[in-house]
Amino acid sequence: MTKKYQPDIVLDREASAPLHAQISAPIKRAIVEGALRPGTRIENEIALAKRLQVSRFTARQAIQTLVEAGLLQRRRGVGTVVAPQPHLQLIQLPSLHEEIQESGHESTTEILQYNHRRATEAIAKQLGIEAEASVVELERLRRRDGEPVAILYNWLPAALAPSREELETFGLYELLRKNGVAPTSTRQSVGAERPDKREARLLAISMRDPVLTIDRTAFGADGRIVEWGFHIYRADMYRYQSTVVAQS
Incomplete structure (x- = not known):
């Protein structure tokens, strides 16, 4: 099984930016810059929340933001993956x-x-x-x-x-x-x-x-x-x- 991508994220809990935005930003940047290829599996919300010590709701919100932006897709039986054709025109x-x-x-x-x-x-x-x-x-x-x-x-x-x-x-x-x-x-x-x-x-x-x-x-x-x-x-x-x- 292909290893899931675990984003390198450092949270600043004193910053004004919400935690979900601090989580989604580096993932988005990696997709836009081409470091994450289409089809790459993303670490699931439960594992992401546990690793970063945030609530599952926060992790879900971070992932959902990228799904709604067309950068990620949720696939039944597979999980969350980078979209085949990310909507980079939204830049x-x-x-x-x-x-x-x-x-x-x-x-x-x-x-x-x-x-x-x-x-x-x-x-x-x-x-x-x-x-x-x-x-x-x-x-x-x-x-x-x-x-x-x-x-x-x-x-x-x-x-x-x-x-x-x-x-x-x-x-x-x-x-x-x-x-x-x-x-x-x-x-x-x-x-x-x-x-x-x-x-x-x-x-x-x-x-x-x-x-x-x-x-x-x-x-x-x-x-x-x-x-x-x-x-x-x-x-x-x-x-x-x-x-x-x-x-x-």
């Missing part, structure tokens, strides 16, 4: 600003809010940081050829946040990449709702018109959370596309 995730421009349209941004604040318990949990840590809270209105297309709410650690002036010209992910903290994967959920009165006014639609919502957490190459966002899109001006790959 550069486009922002809505870039998507609009690449489709040949003009993209403009209106900054509705740009606030420095202390993280509440809820925000801290979403970002994987300590409560009361300094964060930047954003609310932006994105337009395509002058027509409102989306309201974008984002929260990110203050140390990573671009300036208000930069965000008026460039997309958030584009600026994060320029600052060396490129989002490489996301975890997100998609829904459909009715807008409230203010949202309908900003998007120039009625309260009866449905909107598309996306709740998204973005991760950097080291496994840390880069930003958390909640976006509201006009259903008549935006289509969400995704690719689903069946696990063998």
Whole structure:
């Protein structure tokens, strides 16, 4: 039987980065850099938790993050292995600003809010940081050829946040990449709702018109959370596309 890969991990229990992110980061790096070949078996959660002296939940969360990113696969009777074709295209995730421009349209941004604040318990949990840590809270209105297309709410650690002036010209992910903290994967959920009165006014639609919502957490190459966002899109001006790959 092929020996399972045991990642060389040193945990810093005093660091702000959650333990599951400290576990997943070196595995992800080894896959992206090609040190781990497709089909390589990964140490199972029970053995990983025991060896690193963490809870099984923490070990499972670390592995699940990589599964959701398309880098690992769970195979019945085999275990967890490196995916045959890891989704390395996720190394550069486009922002809505870039998507609009690449489709040949003009993209403009209106900054509705740009606030420095202390993280509440809820925000801290979403970002994987300590409560009361300094964060930047954003609310932006994105337009395509002058027509409102989306309201974008984002929260990110203050140390990573671009300036208000930069965000008026460039997309958030584009600026994060320029600052060396490129989002490489996301975890997100998609829904459909009715807008409230203010949202309908900003998007120039009625309260009866449905909107598309996306709740998204973005991760950097080291496994840390880069930003958390909640976006509201006009259903008549935006289509969400995704690719689903069946696990063998």
